[in-house]
Amino acid sequence: MEIKYKKCTKCGEEKEVSEFHKMKGCKYGVRNTCKNCMKEYQKEYQKENADRLKEYQKEYRKENADRLKEYRKEYQKEYQKEYQISLSDGYIITQLRNRNPNLTTEQIRANPELIRLKRLAIQYYREHLKEIKK
Numbered sequence: 001m002e003i004k005y006k007k008c009t010k011c012g013e014e015k016e017v018s019e020f021h022k023m024k025g026c027k028y029g030v031r032n033t034c035k036n037c038m039k040e041y042q043k044e045y046q047k048e049n050a051d052r053l054k055e056y057q058k059e060y061r062k063e064n065a066d067r068l069k070e071y072r073k074e075y076q077k078e079y080q081k082e083y084q085i086s087l088s089d090g091y092i093i094t095q096l097r098n099r100n101p102n103l104t105t106e107q108i109r110a111n112p113e114l115i116r117l118k119r120l121a122i123q124y125y126r127e128h129l130k131e132i133k134k
Protein backbone atom coordinates (compact mmCIF):
# COMPACT_ATOMS: atom_id res chain seq x y z
CA MET A 1 0.00 0.00 0.00
CA GLU A 2 1.51 3.26 -1.05
CA ILE A 3 1.79 6.04 1.48
CA LYS A 4 -0.08 9.17 0.48
CA TYR A 5 1.21 12.61 1.34
CA LYS A 6 -0.66 15.81 1.70
CA LYS A 7 0.53 19.34 2.11
CA CYS A 8 -0.79 21.10 5.22
CA THR A 9 -2.31 24.44 4.29
CA LYS A 10 -1.29 25.84 7.65
CA CYS A 11 2.36 24.95 8.17
CA GLY A 12 2.97 24.13 4.50
CA GLU A 13 4.70 20.84 5.33
CA GLU A 14 4.08 17.72 3.32
CA LYS A 15 2.98 14.98 5.72
CA GLU A 16 1.59 11.46 5.60
CA VAL A 17 -2.20 11.44 5.48
CA SER A 18 -2.17 9.67 8.87
CA GLU A 19 -0.90 13.03 10.23
CA PHE A 20 -4.23 14.53 9.31
CA HIS A 21 -7.66 14.08 10.86
CA LYS A 22 -10.23 12.34 8.72
CA MET A 23 -12.63 14.60 6.86
CA LYS A 24 -15.05 13.43 4.21
CA GLY A 25 -15.11 15.31 0.96
CA CYS A 26 -11.48 16.43 1.22
CA LYS A 27 -8.50 15.14 -0.72
CA TYR A 28 -7.59 11.62 0.55
CA GLY A 29 -10.49 11.92 2.98
CA VAL A 30 -8.53 14.02 5.45
CA ARG A 31 -8.48 17.64 6.52
CA ASN A 32 -6.30 20.22 4.80
CA THR A 33 -4.68 21.07 8.12
CA CYS A 34 -2.41 18.57 9.87
CA LYS A 35 -3.13 17.21 13.36
CA ASN A 36 -0.34 19.28 14.83
CA CYS A 37 -1.67 22.52 13.40
CA MET A 38 -5.19 21.59 14.45
CA LYS A 39 -3.95 21.11 18.00
CA GLU A 40 -2.31 24.53 17.92
CA TYR A 41 -5.44 26.01 16.42
CA GLN A 42 -7.60 24.45 19.13
CA LYS A 43 -5.29 25.69 21.87
CA GLU A 44 -5.48 29.15 20.37
CA TYR A 45 -9.24 28.85 20.03
CA GLN A 46 -9.65 27.75 23.63
CA LYS A 47 -7.50 30.59 24.88
CA GLU A 48 -9.52 33.03 22.84
CA ASN A 49 -12.69 31.45 24.12
CA ALA A 50 -11.48 31.68 27.71
CA ASP A 51 -10.89 35.38 27.15
CA ARG A 52 -14.28 35.75 25.58
CA LEU A 53 -15.85 33.82 28.46
CA LYS A 54 -14.11 36.03 30.98
CA GLU A 55 -15.27 39.09 29.06
CA TYR A 56 -18.79 37.69 28.97
CA GLN A 57 -18.81 37.00 32.68
CA LYS A 58 -17.58 40.50 33.40
CA GLU A 59 -20.28 41.88 31.12
CA TYR A 60 -22.86 39.66 32.79
CA ARG A 61 -21.87 40.78 36.26
CA LYS A 62 -22.01 44.41 35.17
CA GLU A 63 -25.44 43.88 33.66
CA ASN A 64 -26.60 42.09 36.76
CA ALA A 65 -25.32 44.87 38.95
CA ASP A 66 -27.54 47.22 37.00
CA ARG A 67 -30.46 44.85 37.33
CA LEU A 68 -29.78 44.50 41.02
CA LYS A 69 -29.67 48.25 41.39
CA GLU A 70 -32.90 48.50 39.43
CA TYR A 71 -34.42 45.87 41.68
CA ARG A 72 -33.35 47.73 44.80
CA LYS A 73 -34.79 50.96 43.44
CA GLU A 74 -38.04 49.16 42.64
CA TYR A 75 -38.07 47.68 46.11
CA GLN A 76 -37.46 51.04 47.70
CA LYS A 77 -40.32 52.52 45.72
CA GLU A 78 -42.61 49.74 46.88
CA TYR A 79 -41.38 50.17 50.41
CA GLN A 80 -41.99 53.89 50.26
CA LYS A 81 -45.50 53.29 48.94
CA GLU A 82 -46.21 50.95 51.80
CA TYR A 83 -44.60 53.40 54.17
CA GLN A 84 -46.91 56.15 52.97
CA ILE A 85 -49.97 53.93 53.15
CA SER A 86 -49.06 52.96 56.68
CA LEU A 87 -49.08 56.66 57.50
CA SER A 88 -52.61 57.15 56.20
CA ASP A 89 -55.12 58.99 58.36
CA GLY A 90 -56.68 55.69 59.40
CA TYR A 91 -53.37 54.41 60.68
CA ILE A 92 -52.57 57.68 62.49
CA ILE A 93 -56.00 57.71 64.11
CA THR A 94 -55.54 54.14 65.32
CA GLN A 95 -52.17 55.10 66.76
CA LEU A 96 -53.66 58.14 68.48
CA ARG A 97 -56.54 56.11 69.92
CA ASN A 98 -54.12 53.46 71.22
CA ARG A 99 -52.34 56.19 73.13
CA ASN A 100 -55.47 58.10 74.12
CA PRO A 101 -58.33 55.60 74.55
CA ASN A 102 -60.71 58.35 75.63
CA LEU A 103 -60.43 60.11 72.24
CA THR A 104 -62.98 59.06 69.62
CA THR A 105 -62.27 58.80 65.92
CA GLU A 106 -64.63 61.73 65.34
CA GLN A 107 -62.76 63.89 67.82
CA ILE A 108 -59.45 63.12 66.15
CA ARG A 109 -60.86 63.68 62.67
CA ALA A 110 -62.16 67.06 63.82
CA ASN A 111 -58.59 68.00 64.73
CA PRO A 112 -56.40 67.63 61.64
CA GLU A 113 -53.52 69.28 63.44
CA LEU A 114 -53.40 66.34 65.86
CA ILE A 115 -53.16 63.90 62.94
CA ARG A 116 -50.49 66.02 61.29
CA LEU A 117 -48.37 66.17 64.43
CA LYS A 118 -48.76 62.45 65.11
CA ARG A 119 -47.74 61.68 61.52
CA LEU A 120 -44.66 63.86 61.89
CA ALA A 121 -43.81 62.15 65.18
CA ILE A 122 -44.11 58.69 63.60
CA GLN A 123 -42.10 59.84 60.57
CA TYR A 124 -39.42 61.23 62.81
CA TYR A 125 -39.38 58.09 64.90
CA ARG A 126 -39.03 55.89 61.81
CA GLU A 127 -36.31 58.03 60.26
CA HIS A 128 -34.52 57.99 63.56
CA LEU A 129 -34.89 54.23 63.83
CA LYS A 130 -33.48 53.86 60.30
CA GLU A 131 -30.45 55.93 61.32
CA ILE A 132 -29.86 53.72 64.34
CA LYS A 133 -30.14 50.55 62.23
CA LYS A 134 -27.48 51.89 59.86
Ligand SMILES: [Zn+2]
Nearest residue numbers: 008011034037
Ligand atom coordinates in the same frame (compact mmCIF):
# COMPACT_ATOMS: atom_id res chain seq x y z
ZN1 LIG B 1 0.45 21.65 9.65
